Amino acid sequence: MNLAPVQFEPKGFGSDNHASVHPAVIQSLVAANVDHAHSYGLDPLTERVEKKVAELFETSAKSFFVFNGTAANILALKACTRSYQTVLCSDVAHIHVDECAGPEIHGGYKLLPVKSIDGKIPLESLKAQLIRRGDQHYSQIKTISLTQPTELGTCYTVEELKAICAWAKSENLYVHVDGSRFANACVSLQKSFADITTHLGVDVVSFGGTKNGLMGAELVVFLNTALSHDFKYIRKQLGQLPSKSRFLAAQFDAYLENNLWKTIAEMSLKSATYFSTELVKHTRLKPEYPVQSNAAFVKFPKAWIKELKKERFFYVWDETTFVCRIMFSWDTAETEIQSFVKKIVQLEKGN
Numbered sequence: 534m535n536l537a538p539v540q541f542e543p544k545g546f547g548s549d550n551h552a553s554v555h556p557a558v559i560q561s562l563v564a565a566n567v568d569h570a571h572s573y574g575l576d577p578l579t580e581r582v583e584k585k586v587a588e589l590f591e592t593s594a595k596s597f598f599v600f601n602g603t604a605a606n607i608l609a610l611k612a613c614t615r616s617y618q619t620v621l622c623s624d625v626a627h628i629h630v631d632e633c634a635g636p637e638i639h640g641g642y643k644l645l646p647v648k649s650i651d652g653k654i655p656l657e658s659l660k661a662q663l664i665r666r667g668d669q670h671y672s673q674i675k676t677i678s679l680t681q682p683t684e685l686g687t688c689y690t691v692e693e694l695k696a697i698c699a700w701a702k703s704e705n706l707y708v709h710v711d712g713s714r715f716a717n718a719c720v721s722l723q724k725s726f727a728d729i730t731t732h733l734g735v736d737v738v739s740f741g742g743t744k745n746g747l748m749g750a751e752l753v754v755f756l757n758t759a760l761s762h763d764f765k766y767i768r769k770q771l772g773q774l775p776s777k778s779r780f781l782a783a784q785f786d787a788y789l790e791n792n793l794w795k796t797i798a799e800m801s802l803k804s805a806t807y808f809s810t811e812l813v814k815h816t817r818l819k820p821e822y823p824v825q826s827n828a829a830f831v832k833f834p835k836a837w838i839k840e841l842k843k844e845r846f847f848y849v850w851d852e853t854t855f856v857c858r859i860m861f862s863w864d865t866a867e868t869e870i871q872s873f874v875k876k877i878v879q880l881e882k883g884n
Contacts, residue, residue, distance in 0.1 A: 544869055545846030548744075549714070549827060552862035555746030555797060561787035562748075562780060570779045574598070578782040585789045586740075586754055591727035595761040596740075596754045598781040599773040602713045603632045605739035605751045607640045610676060611767055612753075612760045613707040613737060614642040618675035620709075621662055623649035625684045627711060639771055643672045651822050652683030656696050663704060677701055680711040681718045681729065686805070686828035688718045691729060698734035707757070708734065713741035717826045720798040731756050746797045746863050747788060750781040797863040801827035804861035804870060811874045816881050827861045837880045844876040845869065 545551065570576035579598070586596045599605050606628050610620055620636070622629050624646040628636050636644055647654050647662060654677075665671040677697065682688045689697075701708050710730060712718070715738065719726060730738055736757035742750040753768075755761035768774050775781050788794050809824040812831065821830040833841060835855050841847070850858040859873075 542846065544864065544866070546859045546861065546865075546873070547846045547848055548860050549801065549862040550744055552746070552864050554748045555787075555793070555863060557787045557793055558747055558784045561783040565779050565783035570777075572776045572778065573774060574778045576779040576782065578779045578786060582782045582785045582789070585786070586752065589726045589789065590731050590738075590754060590756060591725075592731045592756055593758060594731075594754050594756050595758045595764075596752050597761070597764055597768055598775050598778055598785075599751050599753060599768065600749055600775065600781075602627075602711075602739060602741055602743065602751055603635055604771065604773045605741075605753050606632065606678075606709075606711055607636050608764070608768055608771060608773060609709055609737045609739050609753045610636060610642065610678060611640040612755070612764050613676040613709060614640070615675070616641040617672060619643040619645050619672045620676045620678050621645050621647055621654070621659055621674060622678040623647060623652060623654045623680065623683070625649055625652055626678060626680055627684055627713070628678060630684075642676075645672075645674075649683070651687045652680070652685030653687060653689055653693065654679065654697075656693070656700060659697065660700065674706065676707040676709055678709045678711055680713075682714050682721065682826035682828075685822045685830060686826040687823050688721050688825045689729075691722065691724060691733070694729055694735075695733050702734050707736045707760070710735050710738045712738050713744050713751075714798075714826060715740055716745055716794040716798040717802060720795060720802055721825045736760060742785060742788060744862075745788070745794065747784045750784045752785065798827075800863045801861045801865065804865040804867070805829055807867060808859060808861065808870045808874070811870065812877070815874055815878050818877065818881075821856055829859045829861075830856050831859060832856045833877075834880075837877075840880060841873070841876060845873045 587594045629646045647658050738754045740752040740754050805824050805827045848858050850856045
């Protein structure tokens, strides 16, 4: 078969979704592409991944494959939250800003955004939302959704997570973690999967793969297994039950083997740190938020943006302030960062 070659864009800083699939993941797909295997999660590769996930989270976790992060969030929260209940999230949360009302429409619950600081919700702000309990006229608070790392590239500390989870348990609330870049938080905080979830009382995690070198594969991981009881039905209802599940499992099998997840996260975080250091070293600019994951947010003069995009593509995060998101992936090269910083220096000098 001779397929015409396709010309893709040069590597840029638009999103870790833009990156190619890690070679080890491609190899795992090829290795899984033999013979026949039972469908809908009844294959031995899916079973092996489920065991690996339980081991890494250090509990008898129940995990379920889905195709994308939006579905992982919608379904995870639906398992925790009834139609008359509310999910508290940050005002910059992906579920609130970038999922096209999917949680409300398909999840059937209410989202209530809470003012964040550097992307994180202070515990006191969460406490202030817990009002009118038992009032039949008011949607009842039931679940807290925390993005880790946050949409602004920052990470909740272990202490912050511990305090939020402890308070949630005392108030009979559930805690969900949107972990589309979950491995990055583990590397940034130098903690295990369990250290920032199971050991603190997190109930369910949307465990991301697509932004971390995988190809259309995500996991919903229930640490509170009681919440997973009917999950297989709602996953099927919302069209997220994979038939050839061995091919999603194969990707996570490679990702979780020999700490590949850690290697990938270390590579993208190293790039973000290097960019931040070079930016401060060679220009008068600095990141708007602490660089604790694989993103840096920088406010560029509006007149620079067109020229900078010619060098490397990126997104303008805020069209009013011209804060831009510079996102790094597992395959970002140091030379690509250097050329971008060099262009910034040239523009700053007026060249």
